[in-house]
Amino acid sequence: xxxxxxxxxxxxxxxxxxxxxxxxxxxxxxxxxxxxxxxxxxxxxxxxxxxxxxxxxxxxxxxxxxxxxxxxxxxxxxxxxxxxxxxxxxxxx
Amino acid sequence: xxxxxxxxxxxxxxxxxxxxxxxxxxxxxxxxxxxxxxxxxxxxxxxxxxxxxxxxxxxxxxxxxxxxxxxxxxxxxxxxxxxxxxxxxxxxxxxxxxxxxxxxxxxxxxxxxxxxxxxxxxxxxxxxxxxxxxxxxxxxx
Numbered sequence: 305x306x307x308x309x310x311x312x313x314x315x316x317x318x319x320x321x322x323x324x325x326x327x328x329x330x331x332x333x334x335x336x337x338x339x340x341x342x343x344x345x346x347x348x349x350x351x352x353x354x355x356x357x358x359x360x361x362x363x364x365x366x367x368x369x370x371x372x373x374x375x376x377x378x379x380x381x382x383x384x385x386x387x388x389x390x391x392x393x394x395x396x397x
Numbered sequence: 398x399x400x401x402x403x404x405x406x407x408x409x410x411x412x413x414x415x416x417x418x419x420x421x422x423x424x425x426x427x428x429x430x431x432x433x434x435x436x437x438x439x440x441x442x443x444x445x446x447x448x449x450x451x452x453x454x455x456x457x458x459x460x461x462x463x464x465x466x467x468x469x470x471x472x473x474x475x476x477x478x479x480x481x482x483x484x485x486x487x488x489x490x491x492x493x494x495x496x497x498x499x500x501x502x503x504x505x506x507x508x509x510x511x512x513x514x515x516x517x518x519x520x521x522x523x524x525x526x527x528x529x530x531x532x533x534x535x536x537x538x
Contacts, residue, residue, distance in 0.1 A: 305401060306401065306404055306405065306408075309434050309435065309437065313434065313437075313439060313440060313442070314439075315442065318467070319412065324466060324470065325466075325469060325479075325482040326466050326469055326482065327465075327469060327472070327479040327480060327483075328462075328465065328483065329480060330477060330480065331462050331464075331465045334472075335450075335462050338454045340447060340450065340451045345447050345450065349472060349477045350478055352475055352476060352477045353475075354472075354475050356471065358441070358443045358444060358447065361443040361446065361447065361471070362442075362443045364470060364471055365442070365443065365467060365470055365471075367442050368442075369441060370439060370441060371438070371439030371441040372429075372430075372438065372440045373440075373441040373444030375426065375444065375445050376448065382426075383425050383426065383429055387429070391428050391429055391432050392428075394432045394435075395398055395402055395428055395431065395432060397399075
């Protein structure tokens with residue numbers, strides 16, 4: 305049921321690939337050097353330049369780069385009252 | 398929220414908009430994403446990821462460094478050498494100790510095959526202790 309929802313989003317292969325692992329020191333370096341401007345993300349990790357935009361990141365991760373993208377961190381007013389009411393109705397069913 | 402909503406919500410706060418430690422209230426955006434996933438409407442993971450990385454990198458407060466797992470894929474694509482790689486955490490795993498905690502005993506294949514002369518895989522068998530009834534689920538129940 306839940307996995308079907310992941311498949312519908314096109315995220316199944318990405319999130320079920322658990323042997324992928326994670327390198328904490330490299331992630332820390334990535335965040336230390338990250339810079340985002342006009343939807344393009346740049347960072348340097350171990351002297352390797354990383355530069356991606358939405359489309360390129362979608363291709364690398366193998367997920368669709370389309371769909372709901374209304375998100376500005378810290379801005380709670382993006383979802384209007386009508387939308388919030390609709391949400392409350394869906395989730396309370 | 399139904400149990401499925403709850404599961405989707407946990408997936409969101411661990412993977413889509415990773416939280417600073419100790420916060421797990423569902424705000425409007427989490428509810429919105431939960432609803433979208435539940436109804437099968439496409440969410441742009443990359444847009445959330447890039448916007449949230451900006452937040453993590455610029456917030457004055459301490460914040461968990463999210464997306465470690467997904468960034469590995471990005472690093473691999475760009476040929477970054479990865480050191481000290483750790484595997485994904487497995488939580489809520491139920492292993493043999495869980496089975497034994499429910500007062501089952503594990504019998505090894507060799508012991509059984511000597512007795513009965515047949516090869517059977519190692520299976521848990523009910524083995525109630527005198528003081529306890531068979532297979533209580535947890536101390537609270």
